[in-house]
Amino acid sequence: MTPETRSFLAAVRHAEDPSPGDESRVLAALHGALAGGTSVTAAGASGAAKVALASSVSGLKLLTVLALLAAGAAAGSVFVA
Amino acid sequence: MNPSMVLRHAAPLHADQATDGRAGEPPRETAPVAVPFQAVYAEYFRAMWRTLRRLGVPQAELDDAVQDVFIVVHRRLPEFDGRSLRGWLYAIAVRVASDHRRGATQQKTLPLPEALVDPAPDPARASEVGESVRLLHELLAELDEPKREVFVLGELEELSAPEIAEALGENLNTVYARLRAARARFDAAFRRRRARDERSVR
Numbered sequence: 001m002t003p004e005t006r007s008f009l010a011a012v013r014h015a016e017d018p019s020p021g022d023e024s025r026v027l028a029a030l031h032g033a034l035a036g037g038t039s040v041t042a043a044g045a046s047g048a049a050k051v052a053l054a055s056s057v058s059g060l061k062l063l064t065v066l067a068l069l070a071a072g073a074a075a076g077s078v079f080v081a
Numbered sequence: 082m083n084p085s086m087v088l089r090h091a092a093p094l095h096a097d098q099a100t101d102g103r104a105g106e107p108p109r110e111t112a113p114v115a116v117p118f119q120a121v122y123a124e125y126f127r128a129m130w131r132t133l134r135r136l137g138v139p140q141a142e143l144d145d146a147v148q149d150v151f152i153v154v155h156r157r158l159p160e161f162d163g164r165s166l167r168g169w170l171y172a173i174a175v176r177v178a179s180d181h182r183r184g185a186t187q188q189k190t191l192p193l194p195e196a197l198v199d200p201a202p203d204p205a206r207a208s209e210v211g212e213s214v215r216l217l218h219e220l221l222a223e224l225d226e227p228k229r230e231v232f233v234l235g236e237l238e239e240l241s242a243p244e245i246a247e248a249l250g251e252n253l254n255t256v257y258a259r260l261r262a263a264r265a266r267f268d269a270a271f272r273r274r275r276a277r278d279e280r281s282v283r
Contacts, residue, residue, distance in 0.1 A: 001264050001267070001268040002268060002271075002272065004271075004272075004275070005267070005268045005271045005272070008213065008216075008217075008271060009236055009237065011213055012213050012214055012217045012237075013237055013239075014131070015211070015213060015214050015217075016130075016131045016134055016135070016214055017127050017130070017131055018126070018127055018130045018131070022130065022144075023126055023127070025144065026126070026130075026144050026147050026148055027122070027126075029144065029148055030122075030148050030151050030152070033148065033152065034152070034155055
């Protein structure tokens with residue numbers, strides 16, 4: 001590749017990194033999905049988690065969550081409340 | 082719930098992996114080791130996020146896709162053999178991205194470039210995504226799926242060829258050949274685009 005192309009790639013490599021708010025939002029949703037039988041929607045603004053009942057979760061994801069819960073944190077999850 | 086309370090501070094996984102997956106050097110071959118889930122999340126959240134996006138997951142599905150990756154990680158971490166965490170994680174990301182792309186494809190009636198059909202939903206966020214990022218996505222969209230995968234993993238995530246081979250389940254020689262072809266195509270598309278822009282300025 002030309003130096004110009006390489007320079008372009010270097011400039012954009014981390015240009016789309018998520019914000020801290022993105023990370024908090026997804027983390028809250030993930031925590032809800034793995035730990036609670038409820039899901040925290042990922043649409044919350046500024047990391048303010050909105051808790052939604054499990055019934056609002058898509059069927060497939062809900063089944064996944066339930067399977068994980070049934071496994072009883074077999075993966076040695078180290079989430080802490 | 083304060084997300085900062087959810088995860089304990091995570092120590093680096095390994096000295097050569099504590100870089101959010103940014104280091105170009107391949108990880109050491111290590112014996113199987115228990116890797117804490119929260120450490121994986123802390124180290125690789127950003128890498129998974131941008132990789133899924135660059136593999137074609139629509140912005141609107143990105144949260145769900147990242148969540149899907151880490152649900153799989155959570156479930157399968159006990160099976161991880163300790164060989165190459167990066168290769169293992171990116172393998173999961175590639176599969177999740179593929180699933181999301183296929184779902185998105187089924188819903189679309191016209192194969193428009195994503196830059197046209199999937200603007201960032203938040204204006205503030207959209208303003209952060211500059212012309213360069215838009216151009217990157219347009220250029221990536223010119224690559225077919227196999228080339229796009231090796232290019233994103235090799236040139237943007239800076240995985241080594243063996244790591245890419247592991248992530249994609251491909252032969253090492255195939256990875257080298259595909260990466261060469263992807264680079265050539267991306268480079269040509271980039272130069273064409275620049276030439277066109279220069280002509281339009283004159």
